[in-house]
Amino acid sequence: MPDKLEQIGQQAIEHLSLKHAAREKALPKSRTVIRHCANSIRATHRHERERANELMAQAAQLLQEMKDDLLDHQDIYYAGFAQDAQKEYAEARCLAALTQYQELPDAEELGIGWAAYLNGLAEAAGELRRYLLDQLRRGNLRDCEAYLRQMDDIYSLLISVDFPDAITSGLRRTTDVTRGILEKTRGDLTTSVVQAQLQHSIQELYQALGQDGAINAPRVE
Structure with a gap:
């Protein structure tokens, strides 16, 4: 029995040592992926597309x-940190595609899991709000309306994925957050559109006053 126990112990230690070494090798790469993707998203917001693409490739x-x-x-691969990196990568890739009016890549094209992809897509919608607000400050209302439609389409997709959180990695909560972001963005854009229309009407009024000298009051019978 002692000899058998010693053999079992050696086998267990060898197996777990290999697993630990693999984890320690992969974990820093996961952190680097997340950092590259965060910097890629920042580059996208700054319209530095070449830099964003370079970071996504890395x-x-x-x-x-x-x-x-x-x-x-595989137990270590699906422990969570690899999926976190995949989610950030999906977010960076989807945001880049959305802001450039390109076709969205799917999970298989990106080589990642679908749960990580959908959560990344949801977070890309949040980043798209930030991008939309930047365009709103520049007065690009047409682009803003297109980005809002993209956000709406993403939300419509997310609410159609009805599976337990254990399958989707908490997608339901992320979808709820996306809904709040979407409605807030819709309100901001609606306010800006109304203000732009009011400004336009005021300018037309000033032009009428400048041309006619006064506005003809309606006749009272």
Whole structure:
């Protein structure tokens, strides 16, 4: 029995040592992916598309390396940190596509899981609000309305995915947050459109006053 226990102990230690080494190798890559994606999103907001694409390409390479590192340790791969990195990558890629009116990539194209993809897509809608507000300050109402439609389409997709949180990694809560962001953005844009229409009407009134000298009052019979 002692000899058998010693053999079991050695096998367990060897197995867990390999698993620990794989985790320690992949974990820093996950953090780097998240950092690259955050910087890529920042570059997208600054309209630095080449820089954003470069960072996303680096993130994609690291995601593939993580997948290879943990190929024999799927329990570690699905422990959570790899999915967090995938979610951030999906957010960066989807935001870049949305702001450039490009076709959205899907999860299989990105090489990530669908739950991570959908959560990343939801967060991209939140970043799109920030992008929309920047365009709103510049007076680009037409672009803002297009971005709002994109946000609305994303929300419509998210509410159609009705599965337990254990399957979708908490997508229901993320969808609720997206709804709040969407309605707040709709209100902001509506207010700005009304103000723009009012300004236009005032300008037309001033032009009429300048041309005619006065506005003809309606006749009272």
